[in-house]
Amino acid sequence: MENRFEKRFAELARRNEGGFVPFVTLCDPDKETSKKILDSLVKAGADALELGFPFSDPSADGPVIQLADKRALGSGAKTSDFFDCISYIRQKNPDLPISILVYANIVCAHGLDTFFKMAADSGLDAVLIPDVPVGMLHTSGDFKQAADRHGVNLVLIAPPNASEQTLEQIAKTTGGYTYVLSRFGITGTDKAFGKPVKVIKRLKELGAPVPILGFGISTPEHVKEALKTGAVGAIAGSACVKIVAAHLDDVPLMLSELEKYVASMKAATRA
DSSP states (O other), X not given: OOOHHHHHHHHHHXXXXXXXXXEEETTSSOHHHHHHHHHHHHHTTOSSEEEXXXXXXXXXXXXXXXXXHHHHHHTTOOHHHHHHHHHHHHHHOTTOOEEEEOOHHHHHHHOHHHHHHHHHHHTOOEEEOTTSOXXXXXXXXXXXXXXXXXXXXXXXXXXXXXXXXXXXXXHHHOOSOEEEESSSSOTTOOOOOXXXXXXXXXXXXXXXXXXXXXXXXXXXXXXXXXXXXXXXXXXEOHHHHHHHHHTTTOHHHHHHHHHHHHHHHHHHTTO
């Protein structure tokens, strides 16, 4: 399968840059505005996108993203609309790496093969399922095999206290990139930004796909600190979603503020 993440981060390394990956919730606040948001993120310099599939009980997410999920679902958006947004941005950006964060209930509700076929047909590169532990990926209908059958990477999460056995399993199984948690908890809280240097170093030694750091990242300084840990990039989610939420009544201002924010975060990868 084509690995857009690998290609993009190799290009960035040649330019001595890190990557910035913004996260937003698909169809928040509605489908048409969501497409404009995706355009703005790319226009502002996003190196890749991580996009959230709205879910009624997002266990890994704090109140900011929970409210975004409620807005999206309240607009009447469905799974087909989420994939339509991905197809829209893929057609305009054939080389852009795109991943989604989606909860297992959504995948299982459609059936693993059906879901991963829809993912592949939309042009998606990778799928991260935060509520399926590493050890369960070869059970419960085998998420990994279904992803492989349809040429979609399955992204695994490396926690900051991961054991050697877990890191070895992640390095063998994850595809596209490795999502490294800077800390425990849920998204969008005020907990301190962590620096899992040993985990990142070991993942690299094991030949895992490129490590990207997430959780607790919201400022350009956080991006700089993330890159110092050895991560090749940083993901920021709640900060982007807060901008959306703050300007629901003024979409042009929302898009302008998103572009300014993403540009500032991207600039930090070049420092």
